[in-house]
Every structure is written in structure tokens, then in C-alpha cells.
Amino acid sequence: MTTEQLYNQIQEKKSFLCVGLDVDLNKIPKHLLALEDPIFEFNKAIIDATHDLCVAYKPNIAFFEAYGMKGWLALQKTINYINDNYPNIFTIADAKRGDIGNTSSMYAKAFFEDLNFDSVTVAPYMGKDSVEPFLAFENKHTIMLALTSNEGAFDFQTLLVDGKELYKQVLETSKSWKNSENLMYVVGATKAEYFTEVRKIVPDSFLLVPGVGAQGGSLAEVCKYGMNDKVGLLINSSRGIIYASTGTDYAEKAREEALKMQQEMSGIVSLKFKV
Amino acid sequence: MTTEQLYNQIQEKKSFLCVGLDVDLNKIPKHLLALEDPIFEFNKAIIDATHDLCVAYKPNIAFFEAYGMKGWLALQKTINYINDNYPNIFTIADAKRGDIGNTSSMYAKAFFEDLNFDSVTVAPYMGKDSVEPFLAFENKHTIMLALTSNEGAFDFQTLLVDGKELYKQVLETSKSWKNSENLMYVVGATKAEYFTEVRKIVPDSFLLVPGVGAQGGSLAEVCKYGMNDKVGLLINSSRGIIYASTGTDYAEKAREEALKMQQEMSGIVSLKFKV
Numbered sequence: 088m089t090t091e092q093l094y095n096q097i098q099e100k101k102s103f104l105c106v107g108l109d110v111d112l113n114k115i116p117k118h119l120l121a122l123e124d125p126i127f128e129f130n131k132a133i134i135d136a137t138h139d140l141c142v143a144y145k146p147n148i149a150f151f152e153a154y155g156m157k158g159w160l161a162l163q164k165t166i167n168y169i170n171d172n173y174p175n176i177f178t179i180a181d182a183k184r185g186d187i188g189n190t191s192s193m194y195a196k197a198f199f200e201d202l203n204f205d206s207v208t209v210a211p212y213m214g215k216d217s218v219e220p221f222l223a224f225e226n227k228h229t230i231m232l233a234l235t236s237n238e239g240a241f242d243f244q245t246l247l248v249d250g251k252e253l254y255k256q257v258l259e260t261s262k263s264w265k266n267s268e269n270l271m272y273v274v275g276a277t278k279a280e281y282f283t284e285v286r287k288i289v290p291d292s293f294l295l296v297p298g299v300g301a302q303g304g305s306l307a308e309v310c311k312y313g314m315n316d317k318v319g320l321l322i323n324s325s326r327g328i329i330y331a332s333t334g335t336d337y338a339e340k341a342r343e344e345a346l347k348m349q350q351e352m353s354g355i356v357s358l359k360f361k362v
Numbered sequence: 363m364t365t366e367q368l369y370n371q372i373q374e375k376k377s378f379l380c381v382g383l384d385v386d387l388n389k390i391p392k393h394l395l396a397l398e399d400p401i402f403e404f405n406k407a408i409i410d411a412t413h414d415l416c417v418a419y420k421p422n423i424a425f426f427e428a429y430g431m432k433g434w435l436a437l438q439k440t441i442n443y444i445n446d447n448y449p450n451i452f453t454i455a456d457a458k459r460g461d462i463g464n465t466s467s468m469y470a471k472a473f474f475e476d477l478n479f480d481s482v483t484v485a486p487y488m489g490k491d492s493v494e495p496f497l498a499f500e501n502k503h504t505i506m507l508a509l510t511s512n513e514g515a516f517d518f519q520t521l522l523v524d525g526k527e528l529y530k531q532v533l534e535t536s537k538s539w540k541n542s543e544n545l546m547y548v549v550g551a552t553k554a555e556y557f558t559e560v561r562k563i564v565p566d567s568f569l570l571v572p573g574v575g576a577q578g579g580s581l582a583e584v585c586k587y588g589m590n591d592k593v594g595l596l597i598n599s600s601r602g603i604i605y606a607s608t609g610t611d612y613a614e615k616a617r618e619e620a621l622k623m624q625q626e627m628s629g630i631v632s633l634k635f636k637v
Contacts, residue, residue, distance in 0.1 A: 109465070111468075147461070147465055147468075149459070149461055149465045149466070149468035149469045149472065150465070150468050152468070152469065152472040152476075153468040153469070153471045153472045153476065154476070155434070155438065155472070155476045155477070156431065156434055156435060156438065158472075159430070159431055159434045160431060163430065163431065181461075183459065183460055183461055183485070183488075184424070184458065185458055185485060186422070186424055186456075186458055187510070187511065187512040187572075188512065190384070190422055190424045190425070191424070193386075193422075193424035193425050193427070193428040194424045194427065194428070196428045197424065197427040197428045197429075197430070197433075201427075201428065201429070201430045202430070210458070210460060210485045210487050210488075211487060211517075211518065212485050212486060212487045212507055212510075212518060212519065213458075213485075213507065213510050213512060213514050213515065213519075214512070214513070214514020214515060214516065214517030214518055214519070215513070215514040215517050216512050216513050216514040217512065217514050218514075232487055232488065235462070235487075235488050236462070237462040237463065237488060237489070237491050237492065238489070238490070238491050239488050239489020239490040239491040239492050239493075240488065240489060241489065242486075242489030242490050242535055243486060243487060243489055243528070243531065243532065243535070244487065244488075244489070246523045246524070246528070246531065247523065247524065248521045248522065248523055248528070249521070249522070253518070253521070253523070253528070256518065256521065257518065260517055260518070297462075
């Protein structure tokens with residue numbers, strides 16, 4: 088999927104919501120546990136209930152790997168289900184991978200080719216040759232960690248390197264990498280004031296924003312500082328939507344929560360773009 | 363496995379060799395491709411041929427994920443084969459994972475519980491709460507990237523933060539984390555002179571050292587600067603051993619290469635520890 092297609096989706100749906108599929112068997116409705124593949128069944132119902140309100144789904148790969156082979160199968164079925172039924176949805180493998188060149192190529196192959204995701208998240212610590220193998224794939228997107236939404240973000244990401252925070256150095260350096268137009272960045276919503284700084288460095292890039300809702304970030308604040316003239320944001324919500332209810336009405340309740348976010352986004356998109 | 367048990371292995375075998383299992387179907391002997399599970403069959407033969415010469419195996423998870431379900435099954439069979447047949451061998455899931463707290467717990471569960479590895483590699487960029495969930499597992503080890511062996515290591519890892527390189531900041535900060543005694547570190551062999559600096563900060567920790575051989579690092583140099591009084595090194599070789607031959611004699615040739623390294627190590631251990 089091209090960024091232009093993603094932007095078209097955002098305009099059509101008046102939404103820049105990404106639903107995070109972080110499926111923990113301890114948190115899903117108990118009645119699903121009797122089914123052969125509870126993770127996939129849970130995802131399928133959530134996807135069917137929310138696909139018209141969001142523009143992206145982001146399975147966090149950890150939650151699948153934790154269940155071994157069964158988890159991997161559920162991941163495969165989930166991505167196939169989205170691609171088969173809702174091909175306009177942008178898909179993000181939240182994997183936070185990164186390794187030396189030839190190994191990163193294998194990860195890229197796993198997520199872009201074998202599983203056919205539109206994008207994958209990567210970590211920057213190993214530098215250019217750990218990320219460029221991902222960037223080589225046409226119409227695929229590499230979402231690099233810049234400033235994350237957790238407490239530990241302040242351990243290294245905000246340390247001053249030549250008078251400039253490390254995450255800014257990461258953003259700037261990455262702009263010189265080959266096929267850097269395929270880069271997007273993770274910037275956490277819990278630090279809305281930082282978006283102004285981020286936008287000075289990467290005005291045109293899409294930003295994937297975790298931390299709205301459960302982690303305390305404000306949608307309005309993030310939009311105020313982080314939007315560009317093509318929206319340029321994908322706001323992720325995981326737990327706030329998928330665990331809105333632990334009863335048999337979980338999909339319906341998930342839709343209600345997604346709808347609330349979409350409506351707020353709709354207001355923002357309308358105001359900003361006069362559509 | 364405890365670090366004491368790992369050290370005992372090193373003394374017994376006079377080896378601190380780690381064999382990296384980075385199995386690329388394009389590089390293994392062609393006759394294996396006709397088998398039902400070529401990746402596992404390749405690994406099994408390599409393991410049987412080298413287990414008495416090395417103290418650790420390190421499957422790089424990317425090379426399994428790239429083959430989807432089949433790859434994951436091959437990984438599971440490989441780790442089970444090692445644990446069942448050679449339980450004294452230290453096992454490393456080279457996964458370079460890291461995510462926010464509850465997600466890191468899922469990764470830890472995947473590698474420490476579901477697959478039963480002794481250790482897993484992690485990336486430091488997201489800080490304390492992305493690594494501590496791994497450290498909480500007793501007698502399991504978390505091997506954090508400090509200074510890697512690739513070119514991109516110089517993009518961020520060696521930048522000066524308050525007059526000190528980022529990798530040193532990473533090493534120092536991590537020492538204050540809960541259960542930090544379960545930490546080991548990745549330090550690349552291509553930068554042998556850096557080991558002196560690393561040892562000033564983490565004198566007692568085990569270091570996993572990639573980059574000897576194929577990537578150009580020298581074993582003697584690394585030992586000179588990086589050994590502590592309990593050896594404290596695990597030297598990884600992947601391609602140099604497992605792809606020593608692409609013929610039917612691949613396991614035999616892998617043994618020959620592993621033996622060369624073990625013999626060199628034996629000399630070093632003997633000299634240093636007068637055993």
C-alpha cells in the first residue's frame with residue numbers, strides 16, 4: 088500500500104485510528120477459550136466490528152509468539168483474514184525487529200513476503216545497515232522507534248547527544264538512509280509537547296502513535312502538535328478497544344469504543360481539512 | 363542454567379565457543395531440500411557433530427521466522443533436540459526483542475517458557491521497563507546489545523552522551539536495573555580495543571561476541587582485552603562453521619572448523635588458567 092492510498096482511506100473514513108491486536112488469553116472472554124483457535128476468533132470478531140472505523144490493524148507479534156506454533160498460526164490467519172476481506176486496511180506487524188544486514192533481510196522477508204504485512208516496526212540501535220534491508224521493499228513501510236510511550240524512553244532516547252536528544256539524532260540520521268521515503272516513526276502520545284520537535288525534523292512522515300487512552304495520552308493534544316497537512320498520524324489504541332468488555336458482547340463494545348475515537352477524529356479531520 | 367554451570371562447561375570443554383544456527387535454505391546442502399524439515403535436519407547434524415566442542419548454540423530467530431510456520435516448528439524441534447540430548451549446553455535465542463513492559467513479558471514467556479531457552483538477546487533502546495520483564499526469570503539470562511559488530515554500530519552506539527559513548531551509558535545504566543545479575547551483553551569482535559572499556563564497566567558479566575571470523579574479528583585480540591578471571595566470553599561463529607561445506611560432508615567440515623576454534627581456545631584457557 089502506498090502512503091497516498093493510506094491518506095485516501097483516512098479521508099474516506101474520517102479516521103486515522105489503528106486498532107492494536109494484543110491478544111492475551113487471560114484477558115479475552117472466557118467463552119472463546121473452548122474454541123479451537125480463540126486468538127483468531129477473537130481477532131476476527133474485533134476486525135468485523137471495527138473495520139469501517141479504523142484505517143489500520145496492528146497485531147503485536149509478542150502476543151502471538153508467546154503461544155508458540157498456535158500463536159504463529161493465529162497470526163497468519165489474522166493477517167490473511169484482513170488482507171482477504173478488507174484489502175484497503177493498512178497492516179502493521181508490531182515486531183520491533185533489527186539485526187545485522189543479512190539477518191534483517193530475513194525479518195523483512197518474514198513480515199513483508201511470508202505474512203504480507205504492509206509495514207513492520209523496527210528498533211534503531213543497530214543503525215543504518217539494520218534498517219535499510221527493510222526499506223528496500225517497494226510499497227512496504229518501515230516504522231522505526233523514535234520516542235516511545237513508556238517510562239524507559241527517558242533512559243536513553245532523551246539523553247543529549249551533542250546538545251540534541253538521541254531520538255532527534257535518530258530521526259535526522261535516518262533521513263539520509265537509502266529509500267528513507269519508506270520510513271514512518273513511532274512517537275508516543277504521552278509526550279504531546281515533543282511532537283512539535285519531531286515535526287521540525289520529519290514534517291512529512293507518518294507517525295504511529297501509541298499511548299492514547301490506557302497509557303494516558305490525549306488525542307486532541309497529539310493532533311494539535313503532531314498533524315501535518317495530510318494528517319500524518321496513525322493513533323493506536325489496543326486495550327481500550329479490544330478489552331472494552333470481557334463478556335459475549337466484546338465485539339459490540341469494541342465497536343462502541345472505536346466509534347467514540349473515530350467520531351472525535353472525524354471532528355478533527357473536518358475542522359482541519361474543511362471536508 | 364546458572365553462570366556457574368556455564369563456567370564449569372567452559373573449563374571442562376576448554377571451549378567458550380558458541381555456534382550460531384542461522385540456517386538459510388539457499389545456503390545449505392541441496393540434498394537436504396528433499397527432506398520434510400531440511401532446517402531441523404541440518405541443525406541436528408551440525409549439533410551432533412559439534413556439541414563436544416562448543417558450550418552454546420545460538421539460533422537466530424529471523425532465519426526461522428522467515429519460513430513462517432515451518433520455520434517456527436523447526437525452531438521448536440531444534441531447541442527441544444538440544445535440551446533433550448545435550449542439556450548442559452547453554453542456549454541463546456538471538457531475537458533482539460524489546461517492547462513496553464507487558465509486551466516484553468510476552469516475549470520472555472515465548473523464549474524462556476514456551477521454547478525453554480536459557481537466554482535471549484534484547485535491544486536497549488526502550489530502556490529499563492522493556493528489559494526488566496526478561497530479568498525477572500530465575501536462572502535465565504538476558505543478553506543486551508551494547509556494541510554490535512556491524513557498520514551501523516557507529517550511527518548511534520558510539521555517539522557521545524555527556525562525554526561518554528552511548529554504549530557505555532547503556533552498560534552503566536543497566537547495572538542499576540532489578541535482577542541485573544541476569545544480564546549479559548553483546549559486544550562485537552570487530553572492535554577488540556573497545557573491550558578494555560567495556561570491562562571497566564562490567565568486569566564480571568559474560569559477553570556474547572559475534573564477528574569473529576566471517577566479519578573479521580580476531581579471537582586472540584578479543585581474549586586479550588575481553589577475558590575476565592572466569593573467561594567471561596562466549597565467542598560466536600555462525601557462517602564460518604555451519605557453511606564450511608555445501609556438500610554431503612557439511613557436518614564433518616563444520617566439526618573441523620569448530621575444532622580449529624576450540625583448539626585455539628583450549629590454548630588460551632590453558633595459558634590463562636594453568637589448567
